[in-house]
Amino acid sequence: MKKKKEKSEKKESKTVKRRAYEIFKIEKKSKVSKKDETKKEIPKEKTVKVIGVEEQKVATKDQVKDQNKLLKNFLIALAIFTLVFVLIILAIHASRNFDYRGIQGDVIKEEGVIFYHISFPIILNEKPMNYNVYLRNDPRKLENIPFNGNLNLLEMMVINSSDDVACEGDGGIAIINLQQVLRVLGTNIIKDSNATCDSEGRYMFVNIKQGDSTLIEQTGPACYNLYVNDCEILKVTEKFLMEALIQKIGE
Numbered sequence: 255m256k257k258k259k260e261k262s263e264k265k266e267s268k269t270v271k272r273r274a275y276e277i278f279k280i281e282k283k284s285k286v287s288k289k290d291e292t293k294k295e296i297p298k299e300k301t302v303k304v305i306g307v308e309e310q311k312v313a314t315k316d317q318v319k320d321q322n323k324l325l326k327n328f329l330i331a332l333a334i335f336t337l338v339f340v341l342i343i344l345a346i347h348a349s350r351n352f353d354y355r356g357i358q359g360d361v362i363k364e365e366g367v368i369f370y371h372i373s374f375p376i377i378l379n380e381k382p383m384n385y386n387v388y389l390r391n392d393p394r395k396l397e398n399i400p401f402n403g404n405l406n407l408l409e410m411m412v413i414n415s416s417d418d419v420a421c422e423g424d425g426g427i428a429i430i431n432l433q434q435v436l437r438v439l440g441t442n443i444i445k446d447s448n449a450t451c452d453s454e455g456r457y458m459f460v461n462i463k464q465g466d467s468t469l470i471e472q473t474g475p476a477c478y479n480l481y482v483n484d485c486e487i488l489k490v491t492e493k494f495l496m497e498a499l500i501q502k503i504g505e
Contacts, residue, residue, distance in 0.1 A: 354393040356504035357496070362388075374503045376438055385438050387431075387499070389492050399493040403472020405501055411441050411458035412449040418464050421485035425462075428491040432460075435495050439502050451477035460494070462487065470494060 351360050352370065359372040370389040375382060413432065419425045433443045441458065451459045455475030465481025468490050472478055480490045 352394055355500050357499055387435055390488050391492050393496050396493045396496055399489060400469040401497060405497045406476040407441055407498060407501060408458045408476050409441060411443045411460060412446050413443055413460045414447055415462035419462050419482045419487050421487050424487050428487045432491055439498055
């Protein structure tokens with residue numbers, strides 16, 4: 255009986271141990287399972303790069319046509335503005351300067367009086383300097399005064415004028431201008447009321463007198479009649495001077 259009892263106790267002890275071990279395994283497995291679930295529940299943070307594509311609208315044919323029209327109008331307006339700007343600059347330059355057949359000068363306004371200034375180099379007393387000419391008429395407009403013939407500049411010139419071309423002092427100014435400028439250009443001027451045109455062309459002869467129109471007419475090899483109409487003596491003498499300047503320093 256005693257042995258049976260011991261065997262029974264041993265057997266029961268083994269059974270208790272086996273159940274305890276199974277319970278331990280179950281609890282351990284349960285903890286591992288919970289741990290895995292926890293890991294699954296808290297995933298690691300990941301940086302996700304998102305590449306976006308911006309949606310663009312495609313212009314229609316009408317929109318492209320309108321854009322081209324606007325660009326064309328803008329370019330036309332820009333070209334017109336540039337042209338107007340250039341014309342204004344040229345007009346300002348023309349109002350202050352002039353260029354006539356190789357003769358360049360500037361316009362001077364002084365006390366309401368306009369002078370057309372021309373300067374050219376000369377040698378005076380063996381020293382180089384600039385000589386200044388001041389005209390009362392625009393050289394470009396003097397083109398309207400006819401010059402029938404060719405200018406033949408010589409070292410000597412005789413000038414005569416009638417009393418009816420005095421023109422309230424303009425006649426005296428005109429003759430003084432002729433004398434001063436032509437002397438610088440190499441022509442000495444004298445006044446001789448008895449002189450006439452020299453058919454042999456040994457000297458120049460200029461006769462200033464009244465006429466139906468203002469013009470210059472060649473009457474001999476170096477002889478000229480300067481006709482004055484409506485007291486335009488400054489115009490006809492300045493036309494004569496311009497022809498002399500063009501021949502000497504112009505084109």
